[in-house]
Amino acid sequence: MIVILDFGSQYSELIARRIRETQVYSEVLSYRTSIEQLRQLNPKGIILSGGPNSVYAQHAPACDPEIWNLGIPVLGVCYGMQLMVQQLGGQVEASDAAEYGKASLIIDDPTDLLTNVEDQTTMWMSHGDSVTALPEGFKVLAHTANTPQAAVAHHDRQLYGVQFHPEVVHSQGGQALICNFVYHICECEPTWTTEAFVEEAIREVRAKVGNKRVLLALSGGVDSSTLAFLLHKAIGDNLTCMFIDQGFMRKLEPERLIKLFRDQFHIPVEYVMARDRFLERLNGITDPEEKRKRIGHEFIQVFEEESRRLGPFDYLAQGTLYPDVIESADTNVDPATGERVAVKIKSHHNVGGLPKDLRFKLVEPLRKLFKDEVRKVGRSLGLPEEIVNRHPFPGPGLAIRIIGEVTAERLNILRDADLIVRQEVNRSGNYSEFWQAFAVLLPVRSVGVMGDQRTYAYPVVLRFVSSEDGMTADWSRAPYELLETISNRIVNEVKGVNRVAYDITSKPPGTIEWE
Numbered sequence: 001m002i003v004i005l006d007f008g009s010q011y012s013e014l015i016a017r018r019i020r021e022t023q024v025y026s027e028v029l030s031y032r033t034s035i036e037q038l039r040q041l042n043p044k045g046i047i048l049s050g051g052p053n054s055v056y057a058q059h060a061p062a063c064d065p066e067i068w069n070l071g072i073p074v075l076g077v078c079y080g081m082q083l084m085v086q087q088l089g090g091q092v093e094a095s096d097a098a099e100y101g102k103a104s105l106i107i108d109d110p111t112d113l114l115t116n117v118e119d120q121t122t123m124w125m126s127h128g129d130s131v132t133a134l135p136e137g138f139k140v141l142a143h144t145a146n147t148p149q150a151a152v153a154h155h156d157r158q159l160y161g162v163q164f165h166p167e168v169v170h171s172q173g174g175q176a177l178i179c180n181f182v183y184h185i186c187e188c189e190p191t192w193t194t195e196a197f198v199e200e201a202i203r204e205v206r207a208k209v210g211n212k213r214v215l216l217a218l219s220g221g222v223d224s225s226t227l228a229f230l231l232h233k234a235i236g237d238n239l240t241c242m243f244i245d246q247g248f249m250r251k252l253e254p255e256r257l258i259k260l261f262r263d264q265f266h267i268p269v270e271y272v273m274a275r276d277r278f279l280e281r282l283n284g285i286t287d288p289e290e291k292r293k294r295i296g297h298e299f300i301q302v303f304e305e306e307s308r309r310l311g312p313f314d315y316l317a318q319g320t321l322y323p324d325v326i327e328s329a330d331t332n333v334d335p336a337t338g339e340r341v342a343v344k345i346k347s348h349h350n351v352g353g354l355p356k357d358l359r360f361k362l363v364e365p366l367r368k369l370f371k372d373e374v375r376k377v378g379r380s381l382g383l384p385e386e387i388v389n390r391h392p393f394p395g396p397g398l399a400i401r402i403i404g405e406v407t408a409e410r411l412n413i414l415r416d417a418d419l420i421v422r423q424e425v426n427r428s429g430n431y432s433e434f435w436q437a438f439a440v441l442l443p444v445r446s447v448g449v450m451g452d453q454r455t456y457a458y459p460v461v462l463r464f465v466s467s468e469d470g471m472t473a474d475w476s477r478a479p480y481e482l483l484e485t486i487s488n489r490i491v492n493e494v495k496g497v498n499r500v501a502y503d504i505t506s507k508p509p510g511t512i513e514w515e
């Protein structure tokens with residue numbers, strides 16, 4: 001295993017993902033992880049992440065300097081390198097010319113860390129401070145025009161530092177450098193494979209759960225579906241999947257999901273029809289937060305009633321993923337006060353989720369995985385592409401895409417419009433180009449003309465975005481032909497809609513969903 005100590009970089013998770021791409025397991029831990037803990041974990045290598053601070057700031061985060069004496073190879077990235085240099089007696093100063101963006105890296109020493117990295121290559125920089133004097137025993141491996149010490153090493157002690165970010169996609173040769181560190185310097189074996197994960201997860205689940213019964217709330221998304229496959233493989237009929245139909249899913253999706261699971265995958269699903277209850281709860285409600293709250297509460301109520309009816313259960317399966325459990329993001333320090341501030345804006349939207357104080361014990365076999373790894377696991381277990389590659393869909397579903405009051409009539413309008421969007425996006429072959437592509441129904445009406453008749457009906461807004469993780473997003477430059485077809489079909493086929501608009505707002509300042 002490779003441990004990444006997080007100093008508050010927005011790229012710490014990305015480093016972990018890059019390491020895992022080399023089939024070596026990695027974990028992100030706080031920079032405050034003690035030496036004893038590190039010794040216990042016994043990683044093959046340690047990477048110190050970048051961070052937003054200056055190593056000379058009064059409350060700059062620092063690791064225990066004993067780390068340099070563990071005999072474990074260390075790679076410091078950006079802030080991590082500066083910290084290494086400072087703690088070992090070198091010098092770090094504010095640079096005259098800060099470097100942001102692509103920089104041309106010239107290699108001075110192509111041995112170990114930089115093997116297979118081209119002599120002159122592009123690496124991505126983002127720093128205001130620079131190393132100005134190296135500690136004893138260190139040498140320069142590479143430089144750029146503005147940074148004479150862009151990569152450094154103490155070969156005997158296996159301590160390495162790079163000022164640039166090898167983990168970002170703009171760094172050519174970045175992955176080669178990471179492979180060199182992982183395989184040649186740390187001597188890791190490529191054992192982190194999907195097959196190995198599945199085998200171990202099944203073993204662990206069996207050991208933990210034994211003959212006890214497990215309840216899983218299936219949503220049809222890739223996480224809960226993968227979880228269902230994995231658990232069914234591990235414990236068979238001791239798993240009960242429950243699907244609560246709130247009535248806010250896309251047209252025909254509940255039926256399709258149940259059919260797939262029952263008939264094709266042979267995993268039984270308890271279908272709970274709760275459409276009327278949810279709709280009743282939303283009667284007259286227009287405030288977005290109130291809608292979300294009510295849907296959340298109703299979900300919990302139905303879930304509790306149904307689990308009592310079907311139970312008793314000992315365990316509840318949850319699709320918690322690694323980004324939810326990483327202990328980080330408390331590393332950013334306000335230099336004026338020394339107080340820790342959260343720079344990461346992470347909104348947990350799981351209003352459809354469950355409260356922590358339910359009486360179940362939890363089983364969370366996906367908690368080590370990133371989303372792309374869940375997809376690989378799902379695929380290897382036989383989950384079809386239509387689920388593996390499905391766009392994200394919010395827990396409260398179409399209810400938060402109907403602005404204003406949610407009624408049965410307006411749900412039908414949006415379902416029909418949304419189906420056309422899905423059909424045409426699929427047909428165009430552009431599905432995977434978009435992070436999400438969906439329709440929103442507005443409560444205002446506008447005038448139009450159809451045949452020789454005046455119409456006065458609702459507009460539908462198309463929201464197509466590209467994104468890496470949903471935290472930020474850009475509006476998609478969807479092909480005009482696709483938009484034209486969708487628009488024509490919606491105004492012709494969906495009664496109650498006479499206008500289609502396209503949302504050209506990125507996130508921020510907009511959000512992806514309209515509510």
Ligand code: XMP
Nearest residue numbers: 349350351392393394395396470511512513
């Ligand atoms: P926003 O609208 O905040 O959405 O830009 C970011 C991503 O999160 C999804 N989303 C949700 N997912 N339950 C979920 O499981 C929710 O309540 C929820 N609200 C938004 C949204 O679709 C986008 O992918």
